[in-house]
Ligand code: ASP
């Protein structure tokens with residue numbers, strides 16, 4: 001069996017859905033197919049926005065709901081025919097009525113709990129898969145709609161639920177193994193449920209993760225992630241002219257690259273794949289003949305570095321002062337406080353003089369982080385053990401990634417020479433001891449220059 005996943009841009013309208021169906025059909029001639037789908041592009045954002053509107057009593061959510069239903073019905077009419085057209089139209093309408101009732105409830109109580117938000121957010125996948133399964137049948141491809149809430153068990157961490165793999169694999173096998181070979185399984189991405197049947201979601205862009213959980217449950221050899229780019233690039237092609245598609249990378253490189261901005265695949269996707277040694281392949285629905293990027297345990301890539309990624313809109317918080325030297329517990333208190341404030345740290349660096357600890361957070365969290373730490377260390381600040389909690393905003397993290405960097409001297413020299421040669425100032429540096437990621441901070445306006453300088457230093461001729 002083949003597991004294929006199509007993202008929101010691959011099912012954004014009837015034309016894209018029709019070409020997606022052709023791709024599924026040609027795979028289906030050789031293998032049974034289980035296909036996982038996202039909501040149509042933009043629908044999840046609209047649902048979340050509508051829920052927020054309803055929670056503050058803004059009637060705008062009614063228009064939002066109408067847009068979603070109209071777009072769904074229009075797509076359905078372009079793809080379905082005969083009795084199935086009527087049945088699909090009614091199914092879409094029923095889903096939208098249920099969604100409308102939920103939003104109305106949120107409007108009445110003027111609050112939207114994370115649990116309700118998860119239920120609302122999942123309608124995008126339920127709608128897209130209802131349309132897709134019936135569109136396949138109308139084109140002569142037998143297909144069955146499968147609600148992933150019957151396949152994936154999670155805890156109740158709404159918005160980003162933790163998967164119970166053992167229970168999910170049992171459910172997946174029970175529901176999907178042993179189905180007729182000629183029937184395409186059309187599985188809703190992103191959504192899951194607790195053991196008491198409460199709807200949850202796997203986090204934004206979680207459909208990739210759905211696909212790898214389903215693939216692991218079915219013990220397939222390979223999972224195809226179909227998206228709208230040719231694969232994972234050596235750097236963001238919007239900023240780096242010589243960027244090229246990487247034919248092969250390792251799971252760990254994929255995880256690092258996807259975390260640091262090359263948002264081709266959700267980083268959690270690799271977890272079940274690593275465990276079961278399943279090959280992932282990134283493919284392009286707009287260019288189905290391109291070979292894409294293969295992701296496996298051991299990539300045969302021989303380049304010194306694999307890729308360069310970046311995260312924009314970050315801020316650097318610097319806690320500094322002579323009194324911190326040799327004082328135990330400062331770092332512990334600092335990061336515990338950030339955890340209590342639910343602020344995620346993206347990068348940490350402390351020089352061995354212990355004069356300062358600096359860390360990087362999302363720019364949106366920066367003011368809150370600085371304020372919390374000024375409060376946490378009020379006594380130390382007053383006694384001048386800590387001189388200041390300083391903030392620098394609108395920065396960019398650049399991360400140089402590759403498993404082949406490990407144990408090889410001179411790489412960071414080349415990275416920083418390249419950046420130094422064009423006169424850029426680096427504000428902080430971090431390298432984990434896994435030696436597969438060297439990260440540094442530059443002002444946001446220097447992003448393009450920094451990415452190009454490093455890319456050119458390692459890939460002088462482009463590909
Ligand atoms: N529809 C969900 C989202 O937009 C999941 C996905 O697209 O993978 O986050």
Ligand code: MG
Pocket residue numbers: 007008038205
């Ligand atoms: Mg998406």
